[in-house]
Amino acid sequence: MSGSHDQLYRAGTSPLHRLAPECKVAATVLFVFTIVATPREAVWAFALFALILFGLSRVGQVPFGFVVRRLVIEIPFLAFAALMPILGQGERVDVLGVSLSVAGLWAAWNIIVKATLGVTATILMAATTSVPDLLRGLERLRVPRVFVGICAFMIRYGDVIGAEMQRMRVARASRGYDARWLWQARAVAASAGTLFIRSYERGERVYLAMASRGYAGTMPVLSDEAAESRHWVMALVLPFAGAVVAAVAWGMQ
Numbered sequence: 138m139s140g141s142h143d144q145l146y147r148a149g150t151s152p153l154h155r156l157a158p159e160c161k162v163a164a165t166v167l168f169v170f171t172i173v174a175t176p177r178e179a180v181w182a183f184a185l186f187a188l189i190l191f192g193l194s195r196v197g198q199v200p201f202g203f204v205v206r207r208l209v210i211e212i213p214f215l216a217f218a219a220l221m222p223i224l225g226q227g228e229r230v231d232v233l234g235v236s237l238s239v240a241g242l243w244a245a246w247n248i249i250v251k252a253t254l255g256v257t258a259t260i261l262m263a264a265t266t267s268v269p270d271l272l273r274g275l276e277r278l279r280v281p282r283v284f285v286g287i288c289a290f291m292i293r294y295g296d297v298i299g300a301e302m303q304r305m306r307v308a309r310a311s312r313g314y315d316a317r318w319l320w321q322a323r324a325v326a327a328s329a330g331t332l333f334i335r336s337y338e339r340g341e342r343v344y345l346a347m348a349s350r351g352y353a354g355t356m357p358v359l360s361d362e363a364a365e366s367r368h369w370v371m372a373l374v375l376p377f378a379g380a381v382v383a384a385v386a387w388g389m390q
Contacts (some may be wrong), residue, residue, distance in 0.1 A: 145207070145263040152371075153197035153265040157364030158274030160372035165262045169255045171379030177247035179386035186254050189378060190261065197265045207260050211252050218248040268292055277363070294343075298336050305332065 148154075153161070175182050194204060225241025266274070275285050305328055344352075 145260075146267050147199060147203065147264045148267075149198050149265070151196060151198045151265065153193065153261070156265075156372060157368040158266050158270040159277040160274075160364050160368045161262050161266055162271070162274045162278060164372035164375045165258050167373075167376030168258055168379045171376055171383045172251055172254050172258075175251075175383040175386050176390055177243055177250075179389070182382050182386040183250045183254065185382050186379065189375070190254065190257050193261055193375070197261060199261055199264045203264065204257060204260050208253065208256060211256050214252050215249060218245040218252075221245045221248075294336075294340070297339070298332070301335060301339075302332060 172183075172186055175186075191201075194201065221244045222237040222241035223235075225238025225244065228239045229236045230239055230242075231237075263271070272285055272289050275288070276282060309328070
């Protein structure tokens with residue numbers, strides 16, 4: 138299972154890489170919950186969360202630039218949050234000559250800081266866990282195998298469909314077609330329809346090939362070693378620390 142999704146994973150031998158995948162998934166989810174549960178006014182708490190994640194990136198040997206480049210996925214959320222201080226109601230303050238809503242500023246801060254920390258935690262998990270290991274971890278956490286199977290095929294055939302789109306683009310370009318104008322949208326829509334039909338037909342062929350080889354709805358399990366107790370202890374230190382920070386933040390309100 139190789140492809141563009143491999144860009145999220147950095148091979149290594151760090152303690153985070155050696156940790157059982159189910160432990161990392163559970164710890165990441167619980168840690169994100171503690172971030173979300175923290176009151177937005179506790180700025181110091183979010184600084185501690187950021188410091189914890191920075192420490193994890195050093196332990197996992199994940200470069201800072203690697204994390205920053207992958208944070209671009211949250212740009213649409215940041216753009217939405219940037220409008221809240223302008224469109225918000227209630228008390229307003231002047232910032233650099235611009236009238237902004239106080240409630241909107243807090244709401245924007247809440248979205249930006251929690252989204253950034255949550256995405257960063259997920260990036261660190263993906264950077265230290267390969268896709269096959271991640272899927273095995275989900276299975277060991279008793280996630281329905283149908284859901285895991287859908288995720289596996291989605292990841293694998295996302296690359297296949299991407300390659301098909303590239304071949305269609307090259308074919309259009311070789312015939313002198315370069316879609317840059319609005320009136321060419323019809324041809325682009327036709328290409329999208331063709332891509333859907335090709336993908337659907339390819340999916341049917343792949344399923345028949347798998348069924349002929351004994352596929353019965355689930356992928357074979359090659360390794361089913363349960364995580365050791367020490368792995369769970371090491372992993373749960375992260376959400377426990379997050380829970381302590383969140384509890385103290387609420388106690389100081």
